[in-house]
Amino acid sequence: MMIPEATIIDYGIGNLLSVSRALEHCGAKVTITDNPEIILSSTRVVLPGVGAFGNGMKELENRGLDKVIKQYASSGKNLIGICLGMQLLFDSSEEFGATRGLSLIPGKVIQIPDKTLNGESLKIPHIGWNGLFGPNENSTQWNEKILATVLPGESAYFVHSFMANPINEEDVKAVCFYGGNKVTALVGKGNIVGCQFHPEKSGEVGIKILKQFLLN
């Protein structure tokens, strides 16, 4: 059997080790790099990240990696963004004033509502385990193959204060509920996937998702 390969983009932020360990656990050969040629010749690319949107984008631009990621994404090969890496796939974020993103998926990154549906105050950031559900109440099947082995309601681990708000509803593949508010958990558009939660910290549910990513 062929050993699946995955390339993690190193742009100076984030805990790359955890993502790398989780992918290795799933049987992948992992490369961590900021080298454009290696990234462009990869078959699977992971854009990780934690921290602030503006800083993340700046670090990508400083290394010229914003253009590299866009070029890679246009090749049709698999790309997954995790947490901040997912948010960077969008047009812009309202975190610390408007900042431009990679514009690979149309939409904005906005603040998580800080009130429950009943008007009670909610703790921000949203930290902890939360169940993954289809975007519509009557959706019984995932419309995204990376979730193929996950059961609706299974939990993943989230740490974030902002969330993606895609323009096209069909780009939202999974949501979670925080204080009754719908929060985008996973997005997908063709060869591009983004997850707000950390699959590398989501126990066996996260491992199932990463294994599926390696199959694609």
Add this chain to the structure above:
Amino acid sequence: MRKIRLIGRLDIKGPNLIKGIHLEGLRVIGSPSEYSLRYYNEGIDELIYMDCVASLYGRNSLGEMVKNVAQNVFVPLTVGGGIRSVEDATHLLRCGADKVAINTAAVANPNLITEVAKKFGSQCMVLSIEAKQIAPGRWEAYTDNGREKTGLDVVEWVKKGVALGAGEILLTSVDQEGTQKGFDVDLIKAITSEISVPVIASGGMGKPEDLVSAVKVGEADAIAMAHILHYNKFSLQEIRKVAKRAGIDVREL
């Protein structure tokens, strides 16, 4: 609402998992990585590692231990004990930790809280508190594993720590720790009613029912467990069941 997190707390001395009473009289239990893997396989939500004699031993062993654990344990890891600088925190995060817990060095230099939060985000900066009751409704903060007084009022100190950037509080009751007599619910409530960041209740869990009052009355966001798990008193599954029966939302497995 929010799911209450069930956290395994592993106190570490050198290469060993240990356990004491009131943070003292430490007894060797086994290998941290074996216990970590067991808790991971049973569905623990997070793990906390506290090096309880960090001032006496090199901390490299803790970094190496985290590296080891991070190979096959895929839940958030918090590491504390002897972290004195942003460099110490950076080292542990590079080894695979997701958060650092700081007590002694934060008391000595509160700006460290801000420095760590600025560099890695508040979610990464856990303020560790060792509280001893000194009067009804009053607790004093201790350092060095419950050995040194600080003169700081716990509630005031926590409020200051949150204002400086702490994103989570690991609240250990030295009085209850290791006793298996239940949590200091008044202490938990005194803190959760003053701040808005998550509070991990630690110290005293002897039976699954103990977490119910810590969550329902104390309003703890997470429960740290040591003895009850290390000595196989109850399984995580039993603990989860009790929580659910009491109407507490926990992760579905």
